[in-house]
Amino acid sequence: xxxxxxxxxxxxxxxxxxxxxxxxxxxxxxxxxxxxxxxxxxxxxxxxxxxxxxxxxxxxxxxxxxxxxxxxxxxxxxxxxxxxxxxxxxxxxxxxxxxxxxxxxxxxxxxxxxxxxxxxxxxxxxxxxxxxxxxxxxxxxxxxxxxxxxxxxxxxxxxxxxxxxxxxxxxxxxxxxxxxxxxxxxxxxxxxxxxxxxxxxxxxxxxxxxxxxxxxxxxxxxxxxxxxxxxxxxxxxxxxxxxxxxxxxxxxxxxxxxxxxxxxxxxxxxxxxxxxxxxxxxxxxxxxxxxxxxxxxxxxxxxxxxxxxxxxxxxxxxxxxxxxxxxxxxxxxxxxxxxxxxxxxxxxxxxxxxxxxxxxxxxxxxxxxxxxxxxxxxxxxxxxxxxxxxxxxxxxxxxxxxxxxxxxxxxxxxxxxxxxxxxxxxxxxxxxxxxxxxxxxxxxxxxxxxxxxxxxxx
Amino acid sequence: xxxxxxxxxxxxxxxxxxxxxxxxxxxxxxxxxxxxxxxxxxxxxxxxxxxxxxxxxxxxxxxxxxxxxxxxxxxxxxxxxxxxxxxxxxxxxxxxxxxxxxxxxxxxxxxxxxxxxxxxxxxx
Numbered sequence: 001x002x003x004x005x006x007x008x009x010x011x012x013x014x015x016x017x018x019x020x021x022x023x024x025x026x027x028x029x030x031x032x033x034x035x036x037x038x039x040x041x042x043x044x045x046x047x048x049x050x051x052x053x054x055x056x057x058x059x060x061x062x063x064x065x066x067x068x069x070x071x072x073x074x075x076x077x078x079x080x081x082x083x084x085x086x087x088x089x090x091x092x093x094x095x096x097x098x099x100x101x102x103x104x105x106x107x108x109x110x111x112x113x114x115x116x117x118x119x120x121x122x123x124x125x126x127x128x129x130x131x132x133x134x135x136x137x138x139x140x141x142x143x144x145x146x147x148x149x150x151x152x153x154x155x156x157x158x159x160x161x162x163x164x165x166x167x168x169x170x171x172x173x174x175x176x177x178x179x180x181x182x183x184x185x186x187x188x189x190x191x192x193x194x195x196x197x198x199x200x201x202x203x204x205x206x207x208x209x210x211x212x213x214x215x216x217x218x219x220x221x222x223x224x225x226x227x228x229x230x231x232x233x234x235x236x237x238x239x240x241x242x243x244x245x246x247x248x249x250x251x252x253x254x255x256x257x258x259x260x261x262x263x264x265x266x267x268x269x270x271x272x273x274x275x276x277x278x279x280x281x282x283x284x285x286x287x288x289x290x291x292x293x294x295x296x297x298x299x300x301x302x303x304x305x306x307x308x309x310x311x312x313x314x315x316x317x318x319x320x321x322x323x324x325x326x327x328x329x330x331x332x333x334x335x336x337x338x339x340x341x342x343x344x345x346x347x348x349x350x351x352x353x354x355x356x357x358x359x360x361x362x363x364x365x366x367x368x369x370x371x372x373x374x375x376x377x378x379x380x381x382x383x384x385x386x387x388x389x390x391x392x393x394x395x396x397x398x399x400x401x402x403x404x405x406x407x408x409x410x411x412x413x414x415x416x417x418x419x420x421x422x423x424x425x426x427x428x429x430x431x432x433x434x435x436x437x438x439x440x441x442x443x444x445x446x447x448x449x450x451x452x453x454x455x456x457x458x
Numbered sequence: 459x460x461x462x463x464x465x466x467x468x469x470x471x472x473x474x475x476x477x478x479x480x481x482x483x484x485x486x487x488x489x490x491x492x493x494x495x496x497x498x499x500x501x502x503x504x505x506x507x508x509x510x511x512x513x514x515x516x517x518x519x520x521x522x523x524x525x526x527x528x529x530x531x532x533x534x535x536x537x538x539x540x541x542x543x544x545x546x547x548x549x550x551x552x553x554x555x556x557x558x559x560x561x562x563x564x565x566x567x568x569x570x571x572x573x574x575x576x577x578x579x580x581x582x
């Protein structure tokens with residue numbers, strides 16, 4: 001201890017000691033503090049650059065003892081970066097999947113809405129989950145507004161709602177249920193209803209898918225078919241009945257003179273011909289309707305068709321003292337079509353005119369070209385009985401015959417139906433009739449000069 | 459006289475065959491081409507038997523039967539129906555008229571004659 005210190009009083013000595021210590025400590029710590037400052041600055045720079053979004057991992061130029069902290073930080077940052085990359089990749093994938101599934105959903109909805117069958121999906125509580133437009137039309141609700149609403153609020157048909165409830169309650173996921181059910185208030189239509197119970201991931205009832213398939217048209221077609229068969233068999237039986245009866249009469253020797261035997265033979269021949277014509281017409285009509293008829297596409301001169309038909313019918317016209325006027329226009333009357341089929345039309349229309357025109361009448365056959373529509377207009381006008389107004393609409397129906405005229409002439413009821421098919425189905429033309437009761441009728445047909453189907457190739 | 463028979467059919471050949479067969483067997487035959495015509499002839503001549511087609515214009519064979527049954531002078535006349543559509547007639551239809559038999563077309567004139575003989579024998 002310094003000698004002058006000892007002269008100081010104890011408090012002063014203490015103060016001096018403290019001051020000295022402070023000065024020494026400060027002197028010692030000053031460089032340390034400066035070094036720490038630099039380290040903190042570097043650390044901040046390092047953290048800022050390493051932690052920034054696009055920062056690259058930096059090297060830390062600091063004291064060695066600080067390295068474990070910075071490297072731990074660098075590792076943590078790296079890990080976060082990896083996590084972030086993975087997550088953003090995942091996110092991108094999810095976004096793509098989301099977009100794909102949106103497109104798929106729109107497609108599925110488009111498919112669903114384009115279906116003619118009604119599709120209705122209800123959940124386990126009987127609320128509508130999906131309903132396509134057809135379902136809305138059939139059941140009478142707006143399919144968009146109906147979503148999430150209870151089916152029973154929208155559909156009054158309690159039997160139908162009960163059906164869906166039953167299927168939901170049975171929870172039978174393996175089998176679909178089919179049932180025929182009539183839906184509709186004013187015009188009730190028959191539907192084939194298919195119901196399937198669907199399950200969720202816990203194997204519990206998720207809801208019911210109901211598909212409504214309209215059977216009305218199928219029923220109509222099947223009715224038409226059975227009507228055709230029943231009418232056809234009736235028409236076939238009539239000539240057959242005559243033939244059979246006359247044969248038996250001949251066998252039993254009921255015809256006592258050669259004259260009456262000859263008459264029997266003639267009737268049997270006529271009826272056999274009628275049977276043959278009937279079968280031919282029926283086959284032709286059903287072939288055309290089925291779309292399996294083979295038709296030619298050749299140049300057909302209408303003038304020569306008419307001349308041929310008139311020649312072959314001249315004898316029967318002469319029998320009734322009917323004059324046949326053949327007046328085709330002096331222009332080119334060539335059409336593209338099937339010569340045999342078109343001949344059948346001309347023959348049928350002229351022969352009908354002869355049948356329903358009383359003795360001494362007149363039949364005019366005209367043909368001209370219509371440049372506007374590029375068609376040949378062919379017509380047969382007679383001074384015959386005319387057609388009752390109520391029969392006009394049904395004239396071209398299969399087997400339809402004007403009730404009052406059945407006795408006037410024999411017919412199959414198929415001739416006009418066949419003509420319509422030949423003109424309209426096979427040649428894309430048009431057929432029609434104008435008539436006044438008691439005054440006569442005019443049947444006309446428009447045949448395109450060029451077959452519509454071959455225009456593209458021309 | 460074996461009896462008077464009215465045959466009603468809109469098919470001329472059927473009328474021809476049946477009337478010849480029945481005439482050859484000794485019956486007197488009247489013919490009509492539709493139900494109305496047939497009803498009038500039946501009312502006028504009161505035949506012993508009527509043979510009628512089922513499907514005819516104006517008045518079907520069944521309507522003719524009912525008309526005959528509802529008219530006192532003709533009510534008891536037995537009727538035979540010829541039909542190409544046997545299935546269109548059910549038992550209720552048959553009860554309404556005095557129908558004694560149904561023959562389906564194509565038919566045998568021999569069988570018709572046989573049925574005529576039996577029906578007239580029963581009615582006598």
